[in-house]
Amino acid sequence: MKRLLIVAHAPSPNTHRLRDAAMRGACHPDIDAVEAVVKAPLEAGPDDVLNCDAILLGTTENLGYMSGALKDFFDRSYYPVLEQKQGLPCALYVRAGHDGTGTRRAVESIVTGLRWRWVQEPLILRGEWQDDFIEQVEELGLYLAAGLEAGVL
Known part of the structure; x- marks a missing residue:
């Protein structure tokens, strides 16, 4: 059984809906060999990172940056996972009130340092x-879970 970790900041009813959609997609009834786990940052x-086979990150755009909660997750996880999880398949969705560019760039910078592997372009909402x-977020969760199950990620 493979594990998809969804780390999503959901401070509002709409971002809760996005987080739930990611989980719903990852738990599609046609996918049998993937366990999806959702956690707040x-x-x-x-x-959690050491025990997953792929990760989906979700964040809000906060002042042109990722949420403080997601940054905290990266701060606590970066060095403990750096050597062991290189190549980890990852994807991102950003709920952006503006353009999401700064948020995307910030997450991409950290992911590059971790040497994780993007399996889809970041989804900027x-x-x-x-x-x-x-x-869109439900499809992203489905894509990751199906790719894990098929062994293509």
Whole structure:
């Protein structure tokens, strides 16, 4: 059984909906060999990363940067996982009220340092809330879980 870790900051009802959509996609009934685990960034840590086969990161755009909670997750996890998890398949979604560029760049910088492997372009959910954001994040969770199960990630 492979494990997909979803680390998602969800401070509002809409970001909760995104986190739940990621989990719903990852737990699609056609996927049997992947266990999905969702944690808030302040609850997740190095052991969670060491025990996963892929990671999906979710954050809000906060002043042109990732959420403080996701940054805290990286601060606590970076060195304990650095050597053991190089090549970890990863993806990102950003709920961006503006353009998400700074948030994306900040996460990409840390992921580059960790030597994780992007398996899809970061999903930037820009501007005013749109209900189709939910479907996009659900598809991202499904893509990661299906790729893990098929052994292509």
